[in-house]
Every structure is written in C-alpha cells, then in structure tokens.
Amino acid sequence: MARPTPLSGFPEWLPQGRTVEQHILDALRRTFELHGFAGIETRAVEPLDQLLRKGETSKEVYVLRRLQEEAPGDSSSGSESDDRQLGLHFDLTVPFARYVLENAGHLAFPFKRYQIQKVWRGERPQDGRFREFVQADIDVVGAGELPYHYEVELPLVIAEALGSLAAIGVPPVRILVNNRKVAEGFYRGLGLEDVEGVLRSIDKLDKVGPKGVAALLVAEAGATGEQAAACLELAGISGSDASVVDRVREVAARHCVTSELLETGLVELGALVTAAAERAPGVVVADLKIARGLDYYTGSVYETVLVGHEQLGSICSGGRYDTLASDGDKTYPGVGLSIGVSRLVSRLLGAELVTVSRSVPSAVVVAVTSEETRGESDRIGTALRARGIPVEVAPSAAKFGKQIKYADRRGVPFVWFPGSAAGTAEDGTPVPAKSDQVKDIRSGEQVEADPATWQPPAADLWPRVQAG
Amino acid sequence: MARPTPLSGFPEWLPQGRTVEQHILDALRRTFELHGFAGIETRAVEPLDQLLRKGETSKEVYVLRRLQEEAPGDSSSGSESDDRQLGLHFDLTVPFARYVLENAGHLAFPFKRYQIQKVWRGERPQDGRFREFVQADIDVVGAGELPYHYEVELPLVIAEALGSLAAIGVPPVRILVNNRKVAEGFYRGLGLEDVEGVLRSIDKLDKVGPKGVAALLVAEAGATGEQAAACLELAGISGSDASVVDRVREVAARHCVTSELLETGLVELGALVTAAAERAPGVVVADLKIARGLDYYTGSVYETVLVGHEQLGSICSGGRYDTLASDGDKTYPGVGLSIGVSRLVSRLLGAELVTVSRSVPSAVVVAVTSEETRGESDRIGTALRARGIPVEVAPSAAKFGKQIKYADRRGVPFVWFPGSAAGTAEDGTPVPAKSDQVKDIRSGEQVEADPATWQPPAADLWPRVQAG
Numbered sequence: 029m030a031r032p033t034p035l036s037g038f039p040e041w042l043p044q045g046r047t048v049e050q051h052i053l054d055a056l057r058r059t060f061e062l063h064g065f066a067g068i069e070t071r072a073v074e075p076l077d078q079l080l081r082k083g084e085t086s087k088e089v090y091v092l093r094r095l096q097e098e099a100p101g102d103s104s105s106g107s108e109s110d111d112r113q114l115g116l117h118f119d120l121t122v123p124f125a126r127y128v129l130e131n132a133g134h135l136a137f138p139f140k141r142y143q144i145q146k147v148w149r150g151e152r153p154q155d156g157r158f159r160e161f162v163q164a165d166i167d168v169v170g171a172g173e174l175p176y177h178y179e180v181e182l183p184l185v186i187a188e189a190l191g192s193l194a195a196i197g198v199p200p201v202r203i204l205v206n207n208r209k210v211a212e213g214f215y216r217g218l219g220l221e222d223v224e225g226v227l228r229s230i231d232k233l234d235k236v237g238p239k240g241v242a243a244l245l246v247a248e249a250g251a252t253g254e255q256a257a258a259c260l261e262l263a264g265i266s267g268s269d270a271s272v273v274d275r276v277r278e279v280a281a282r283h284c285v286t287s288e289l290l291e292t293g294l295v296e297l298g299a300l301v302t303a304a305a306e307r308a309p310g311v312v313v314a315d316l317k318i319a320r321g322l323d324y325y326t327g328s329v330y331e332t333v334l335v336g337h338e339q340l341g342s343i344c345s346g347g348r349y350d351t352l353a354s355d356g357d358k359t360y361p362g363v364g365l366s367i368g369v370s371r372l373v374s375r376l377l378g379a380e381l382v383t384v385s386r387s388v389p390s391a392v393v394v395a396v397t398s399e400e401t402r403g404e405s406d407r408i409g410t411a412l413r414a415r416g417i418p419v420e421v422a423p424s425a426a427k428f429g430k431q432i433k434y435a436d437r438r439g440v441p442f443v444w445f446p447g448s449a450a451g452t453a454e455d456g457t458p459v460p461a462k463s464d465q466v467k468d469i470r471s472g473e474q475v476e477a478d479p480a481t482w483q484p485p486a487a488d489l490w491p492r493v494q495a496g
Numbered sequence: 497m498a499r500p501t502p503l504s505g506f507p508e509w510l511p512q513g514r515t516v517e518q519h520i521l522d523a524l525r526r527t528f529e530l531h532g533f534a535g536i537e538t539r540a541v542e543p544l545d546q547l548l549r550k551g552e553t554s555k556e557v558y559v560l561r562r563l564q565e566e567a568p569g570d571s572s573s574g575s576e577s578d579d580r581q582l583g584l585h586f587d588l589t590v591p592f593a594r595y596v597l598e599n600a601g602h603l604a605f606p607f608k609r610y611q612i613q614k615v616w617r618g619e620r621p622q623d624g625r626f627r628e629f630v631q632a633d634i635d636v637v638g639a640g641e642l643p644y645h646y647e648v649e650l651p652l653v654i655a656e657a658l659g660s661l662a663a664i665g666v667p668p669v670r671i672l673v674n675n676r677k678v679a680e681g682f683y684r685g686l687g688l689e690d691v692e693g694v695l696r697s698i699d700k701l702d703k704v705g706p707k708g709v710a711a712l713l714v715a716e717a718g719a720t721g722e723q724a725a726a727c728l729e730l731a732g733i734s735g736s737d738a739s740v741v742d743r744v745r746e747v748a749a750r751h752c753v754t755s756e757l758l759e760t761g762l763v764e765l766g767a768l769v770t771a772a773a774e775r776a777p778g779v780v781v782a783d784l785k786i787a788r789g790l791d792y793y794t795g796s797v798y799e800t801v802l803v804g805h806e807q808l809g810s811i812c813s814g815g816r817y818d819t820l821a822s823d824g825d826k827t828y829p830g831v832g833l834s835i836g837v838s839r840l841v842s843r844l845l846g847a848e849l850v851t852v853s854r855s856v857p858s859a860v861v862v863a864v865t866s867e868e869t870r871g872e873s874d875r876i877g878t879a880l881r882a883r884g885i886p887v888e889v890a891p892s893a894a895k896f897g898k899q900i901k902y903a904d905r906r907g908v909p910f911v912w913f914p915g916s917a918a919g920t921a922e923d924g925t926p927v928p929a930k931s932d933q934v935k936d937i938r939s940g941e942q943v944e945a946d947p948a949t950w951q952p953p954a955a956d957l958w959p960r961v962q963a964g
Contacts, residue, residue: 030823030824031597031598031600031823032546032594032597032598033598034598035539035541035543035580035582038539038541039539040536040537040538040539040595041536041537042536042599042602042603043534043535043536043603043609046534046535046536046537047534047535049537050535061857061886061958062857062881062884062885062886062887063881063886063887063888064856064857064858064886064887064888065856065857066511066514066515066855066856066857067511067514067515067518068508068509068510068511068514069508069509069514069517070508071503071506071507071508071628072540072614072616072628073503073506073628075503076563078500088562088563088564089562089563089564090560090561090562090563091560091561091562091563092558092559092560092561092584093558093559093560093561094556094557094558094559094618095544095556095557095558095559095583095618096556096557096618112503114503115563116560126500127508129499129500130499130500130501130502131510132499134510135510135511136855136902136905136906138891140856140888141511146540148540150562150563150564160539160540160541170891175891175892177867177870181889303871303874306871307874307878355498355499356498387534387604388532388533388534388608389529389530389532389533389534390532399645402645403771403774406771406775410775413530413531416530417530418529418530418531418532419530419531419532420531420532420608421649423606423638423643424643434604437604438604490529
C-alpha cells in the first residue's frame with residue numbers, strides 16, 4: 029500500500045488535535061447538561077425523500093448504495109422492502125424532527141436535547157467548509173406550543189458554552205440576533221409582499237454591499253428605490269441594548285410603517301437583548317441585517333462569529349421555527365442553535381490558537397528494568413491507575429536513557445524507576461533494598477516515591493489544553 | 497409528515513438509553529486513557545478500493561454517491577479528480593491502518609490509540625447485529641516490531657474496562673484467548689497444510705458440533721479421520737491456568753506432533769494465562785477452539801462473551817496481526833480488540849439489566865412564580881449551575897402542582913421555590929420576606945435553602961445508571 033493522502037473536505041486530526049476537539053466537546057456537553065438538555069444520538073442515515081423534503085438540494089446529499097445488493101445503474105430500487113433509498117444526514121435538525129415524531133409518545137414536552145454528531149455534505153470544500161464535519165446542536169421543542177422565553181434562553185446557553193472555552197484560548201464570540209417578525213412586519217408594512225425575496229437579497233449584504241443589495245431588491249424583490257433604501261436603513265441598525273428597538277421604531281415611523289407583527293417582534297427582540305445584557309454582557313448583539321435564508325424560521329434568528337475571525341463565517345447559527353415537525357395532528361414548534369465544531373477546531377489548530385501539553389494521556393511512564401521484572405512495573409502502573417493517574421509501562425527494557433526519551437517524545441512529564449528488594453551480589457556481598465524513584469524529566473529532579481501515595485501536580489495529571 | 501417508523505438495523509435509543517450508552521462510553525474511555533491510549537477519530541469514509549482490499553465483500557460495504565454530481569447509472573465515475581469512489585468504513589481497523597501510514601511521520605511508535613465511532617455494514621439485521629453500530633477499539637501498533645507483552649496487556653485493559661461496568665449491572669465477561677501459532681503449528685505438525693481451511697471448519701464448532709466439523713475437515717480441509725479427531729481434541733482444551741499448556745503438549749505428543757511454531761505459541765499462551773490469572777482472576781480463559789476466521793491474525797486471538805448471554809455472540813474480539821499496515825518500505829505490526837458497544841447496549845436495555853434514575857440531566861427544576869419574575873428563577877438556576885448542579889427552570893408559571901408534575905414526569909428529584917422580598921399587600925398590611933425553599937418530591941420533604949450553598953446528595957447530582 030503506497031502512502032495514502034488525505035481526502036479533501038474530510039478533516040482528521042493528529043492525537044493532539046483530537047485532544048483539543050475532545051476537550052471542546054466535553055466542555056459543550058457539560059454546559060448543555062448543566063442546563064438540563066438530554067443527550068441523544070440519531071442514526072447517520074435518513075430516507076432520501078425526507079432529506080429532500082424541504083427542497084434542500086443545495087446541501088448536496090450523499091446517497092448510499094449497498095455494494096452487494098444492487099447492480100450499478102439500478103441504484104433506485106432495493107430488493108428488500110426495508111430498502112428505502114437512504115442518504116447521510118446533512119444536519120441534525122431533520123433527524124431530530126423525525127426522532128421527535130417517531131418517539132413523541134415516549135418524550136416529555138417541552139423536550140430539551142443536545143446532539144453532537146458528524147454530518148455530511150457533498151459541497152466543494154473550502155476553508156472552514158467540509159464534506160464531513162461535527163455539529164453540536166441544542167434545541168427545545170414543544171408539543172403544540174413553545175413559550176418565547178426559550179428564544180432568550182438558548183443563545184445564552186450557547187454564550188455560556190462557548191464562553192467556557194476562553195480558558196483554553198478560544199477567542200470571544202459575538203452572537204448576532206434578529207427577529208424574523210421584525211423583518212417581515214417591516215417589509216410588509218412598507219408594502220413589500222415578497223418577504224422571502226427581500227430576505228435573500230439582504231442576506232447578500234456582506235458579499236455585494238448596500239448598492240448591490242439595493243439593485244437586487246429592485247430587480248428581484250419588486251421594490252421601489254425608496255423601499256429598497258428603507259430596507260437597507262433597517263439592515264443598518266445594530267446594538268447590544270434595548271435602544272436598538274427604539275431606533276427601529278424611529279425608522280418605521282419615518283417610513284409610515286405600522287405593523288402588529290413588527291411590534292410583536294420588537295417586544296421579543298427587546299426582551300432578548302435586555303436579558304442578554306444582564307446574563308452575558310457584551311456577547312449578544314441585535315443586528316437587523318441577519319436574515320438566515322431558510323424559510324422555516326419564524327421568530328428569533330442567530331449567527332455567531334469568532335471575534336477577530338469574522339471572515340471564517342458563522343460558527344453557530346439557528347433560530348425559532350413554528351413547525352419543526354408535524355404529524356398532521358400535532359405541530360411541534362422549536363428553537364435551536366448548531367455549533368460548527370469542526371470549523372471552530374480547524375481554525376483553532378490551523379491558527380495555533382490552542383496547544384496541548386502532550387500527545388498521550390499518560391502522566392507517567394514506568395520504566396522496565398528487565399523483561400523478567402516487567403511484572404513489577406505493571407504492578408506499579410496498576411497501583412497508580414487505581415488512584416486515577418494515567419500511566420503506561422515502557423515498551424522495552426532498554427537503557428533508561430532510551431526509556432526517558434520515549435516519555436520525552438510524547439511530552440510525558442514523569443518517568444518512574446522501580447526499586448528492588450534487598451539481595452546478594454554474585455560475589456556474595458549484600459545489596460541493600462532500593463526504593464522506587466520518580467523523575468520529573470522537565471526539571472531533572474528525581475525523588476523517592478511510593479506508588480500507593482505519590483501524586484503528580486494537578487496541572488500535570490491530564491494533558492493540558494491551553495492558549496497557544 | 498406521517499408518523500415515521502424505525503429503520504431495521506439502525507438502532508436509536510430514547511434519552512434514558514442514550515444515558516446508559518454514554519455512561520459506558522465514558523467508562524471505556526476513562527480506562528483506555530488511564531492506560532495511556534490516545535484518542536483519535538478517523539473520517540467515516542474510505543476509498544472503496546481500500547475497503548475491498550482484503551476481499552472483505554462479506555462486510556457489505558455501503559457506497560456513497562453525491563446526489564448532485566452524478567447521474568444514476570454513472571455512479572462509478574466522478575467528475576472531479578478527488579472523487580475516488582468512497583464507501584462507509586465497516587470497522588475501525590482498516591481506517592486506523594490507513595491513518596497510521598498517512599501520519600507515520602507525526603506519530604511516536606509504539607502508538608497506542610483508542611477509537612470510538614460508528615461503523616456501517618449492509619448485512620441483514622438480526623438480534624445483536626446491526627447495519628449501523630458503535631465500536632470501541634484499542635490497538636497498539638509498532639514500526640517494524642511489536643513486543644509480545646502487548647498481547648498480554650491489551651485483553652487485560654479490556655477486562656478492566658468492561659469490569660468497571662459491573663457497578664451499573666453489566667454481567668461479568670469471559671475473554672476467550674487462543675494463539676494462532678499454536679493452532680497453525682499443531683495442524684502443520686499433523687501434516688495438514690490447509691491451515692485456513694482447518695480454522696474455517698473449527699470456527700463452526702458451536703454451530704454444527706464435533707461430528708459436523710469432523711466431516712468438514714475431511715471434506716474441505718483434506719484431513720484424514722485421525723487428523724480430524726486430533727484437531728477436535730485440541731479444540732476441546734480450555735482452562736484458565738498454565739496447566740492448559742501442558743494438556744496441549746500432551747495431546748501433541750500423543751499425535752507425534754513436534755513444531756517450533758507450536759512451542760513458541762504455547763510459551764506465549766502460557767505467559768498470557770499466567771499474567772491474567774494474577775491481574776484479572778477468572779476473566780481470561782484459554783480456549784483452543786477459538787479460531788477467528790480472519791487470515792491476518794498471526795498470534796493471539798480473542799473473543800469475549802457476556803456471562804449468561806453467550807448466545808449473543810462475542811462482544812469484543814481481536815488479535816495480533818504482523819502486518820496491520822505496510823507502505824512497502826516499513827511494516828507495522830499491531831494487536832487490538834474491538835468492543836461491540838451497540839450490541840452490548842442493546843442487550844442491556846432490551847433485557848432491562850440496567851436502568852437510569854431520570855430522563856434528563858437536571859437535578860433541580862426551579863419553579864417560576866409568575867412570568868414577570870422568571871428572571872428571579874433564572875438567577876437561582878445560574879447560582880446553582882455555577883456550583884456544578886444541573887438545573888432547569890420551569891417552562892411556564894403554571895400552578896406549582898403542575899410544575900412539580902413537570903419535574904416528576906422526568907424523574908427530577910428536587911423542585912426549588914423562589915422566595916420573595918418583604919412587601920405590602922393591596923390592603924396595606926405588610927407581607928414578610930419569604931425564603932427560597934427546596935422540595936424533595938420523592939419524600940415530600942421541603943426545607944429552606946440558599947442557592948449559594950445548598951447541595952443535593954451526591955447520588956442525586958447526576959442521573960444514576962444502575963442495575964435494573
């Protein structure tokens with residue numbers, strides 16, 4: 029087998045990189061669980077018709093075919109009745125909606141869940157855009173109804189989760205929020221009926237600039253120049269306190285826009301910004317240009333940028349949808365956000381924002397004096413592990429210098445040298461007993477130690493993930 | 497959307513089931529890390545030619561096709577140069593071998609890694625046999641050489657990992673070990689050259705019985721009746737101490753078998769059984785009928801049964817392979833075992849061997865007195881979470897009875913009632929301040945509590961996973 033090369037769009041990390049990713053996943057999970065979100069996992073596949081239900085062809089679904097079952101060219105029909113055509117999920121929202129419907133009778137609503145899994149999209153790979161990547165989602169879903177306060181709670185949980193990563197060098201985040209009711213109420217109040225079209229145009233503001241968007245609004249959303257200018261005026265408003273609401277009202281009044289929907293949206297947006305100012309000061313910013321193209325959002329919408337890395341795009345997006353799922357009988361509204369873990373980790377590693385103190389979990393390598401006495405070294409390892417200290421035993425009874433090098437190459441801070449019982453040398457002279465010793469190979473300091481009591485410094489117990 | 501139905505072979509768990517699975521994954525990972533295994537994850541896909549390299553068509557590979565890219569009937573050619581045909585991995589060994597070759601320059605050998613991921617096989621689903629399932633693998637791989645002692649170490653790490661699950665009601669396991677050198681040396685010493693064929697026949701012992709295997713050996717492996725009887729005699733030997741080695745020597749002597757390979761294998765098997773008797777008494781059993789059909793094993797082979805659930809099949813298998821990977825220049829020998837996590841979890845849940853104390857992480861539901869004072873309840877939640885207590889705030893300011901029911905339905909043990917500041921009633925009479933109170937809804941006991949200091953009993957802090 030020749031040396032294989034990486035597949036573009038399918039990122040993999042070396043053990044150190046995986047340690048960073050695992051640390052982040054553990055931290056996210058802990059915050060989610062502290063807030064009462066239950067973890068679930070769904071299968072990686074969904075029936076293809078479900079994946080394409082919302083016309084999501086842009087997600088470039090990967091379709092599965094069983095190599096044994098079907099001849100090439102006949103991939104649309106299976107020989108077994110349970111062989112509906114399957115595709116890999118491209119997000120965790122579609123599978124979650126299906127899971128909710130399938131298990132509704134066994135779930136308690138409102139149901140708060142987190143879900144951390146890989147998803148697949150056959151898009152062209154770019155910086156921060158992969159074909160296989162990890163998402164970490166939280167959603168709350170109600171049966172029939174879902175109170176607004178969850179639209180305030182969820183971005184604050186995300187702020188706390190991502191904020192907990194500051195300790196390892198992750199830059200601060202800014203969560204940009206808007207409310208679909210504000211946008212829709214304002215546009216309709218202006219006399220623009222193609223709300224979808226306006227949102228799609230506004231969504232391009234960062235790409236084509238205000239002039240470009242104005243042209244799009246006129247050409248594609250049927251706006252007059254004056255209406256386009258009003259839309260851009262709204263999109264230009266942002267701020268992190270309730271004054272942002274007053275500014276929207278002022279713009280609306282100037283353009284003679286009155287709308288109940290707008291007013292409802294403004295009350296909601298104001299509540300979110302006010303709560304956020306108390307509970308996550310400086311993190312949440314109302315930004316009226318945030319559109320989120322997806323048509324199923326009906327209330328709050330969220331995007332999240334890594335401060336100083338805005339060009340990476342959003343690392344956490346989501347919103348409120350009145351119909352996450354429906355079985356015809358009952359409708360399940362929800363609100364959720366999805367963290368792009370791979371995008372985040374790839375930037376942290378690529379820009380060396382985060383480092384790891386060693387490439388293995390082991391805090392200690394127990395040296396082996398001779399293969400005959402490997403059992404002694406194993407027993408020392410067992411004694412240390414029993415007290416929660418990660419330990420490996422050296423691979424061979426090489427010279428101690430080589431065994432120290434083994435530890436050093438992996439960044440393991442301590443090497444343990446087994447002692448020996450009292451005995452007699454070949455010439456008959458008595459040899460006294462020798463105690464175990466442990467060496468900090470960074471400082472060279474070596475001390476006597478007992479595997480039943482010795483403790484490494486807390487900072488050395490596990491690999492340290494830290495700012496680069 | 498009509499109520500969806502499960503896909504056969506793609507198991508999913510309710511939140512309680514996922515809590516069991518997550519507990520098991522955490523416990524396995526902790527043991528692996530205590531032994532110095534580094535965690536890695538590989539992408540879910542491999543080039544199809546690599547997946548089929550060992551002729552593994554029996555694994556029923558799932559092949560991927562991008563819906564957008566290719567017309568049906570043209571699935572064999574991609575339009576981009578990086579579009580080699582891809583399939584989902586069917587185990588974690590093939591991807592690990594590829595990862596080792598790809599990253600050899602960045603890894604330190606011997607390299608000990610664990611890997612916990614889903615794998616896919618398009619086989620017909622049965623009890624304990626899925627199309628999508630989770631495996632937890634440990635392997636050690638060397639560059640050029642790998643000492644035998646790792647063949648002793650790895651099953652003992654597995655014994656410790658699975659043994660750590662006894663606390664939650666997982667039955668004890670029995671790890672059955674054999675050594676390919678013993679089998680091969682014995683067969684060749686008997687004059688049987690089709691070692692593969694003999695192993696394949698012996699592998700069917702549980703299915704077709706000794707008479708059936710004897711017939712197979714004669715018909716398919718070219719054995720005489722006497723040779724077949726000798727093979728069955730060897731296969732009948734088992735035991736958990738070194739006497740098993742003497743019994744093999746005795747049978748070999750009786751059939752005039754002498755073989756260096758056999759002798760090497762017996763020394764190895766003896767060392768494994770002796771070490772296991774000390775470090776995991778009663779868990780490891782030498783069983784000379786264990787064949788493991790795969791041709792790449794060259795030394796120790798392992799299978800693991802759940803005691804009392806032997807008919808479930810092996811829940812952890814593996815062995816030593818002299819050529820895990822090779823880049824033509826260098827060969828990488830390895831030894832590893834793979835735990836079938838989904839098979840184990842499915843039995844634990846199906847047979848109700850394990851239960852969970854609640855369906856959500858929350859130890860406390862903070863009641864909401866009125867929507868106007870939800871902020872008070874939020875602040876109580878924040879104070880409790882800051883001390884590591886999982887908390888959720890009630891979904892609505894319903895009557896307290898309904899809020900208690902919300903907690904009760906999820907098995908949350910505590911409900912917290914916010915107090916209130918001193919004030920004045922509408923008729924002018926002073927209302928004294930009221931302290932926060934917390935109620936254990938199981939006993940009904942309700943006490944005053946301060947969110948800055950109150951602590952639930954340790955056993956109630958997180959959901960308890962326990963024997964059913």
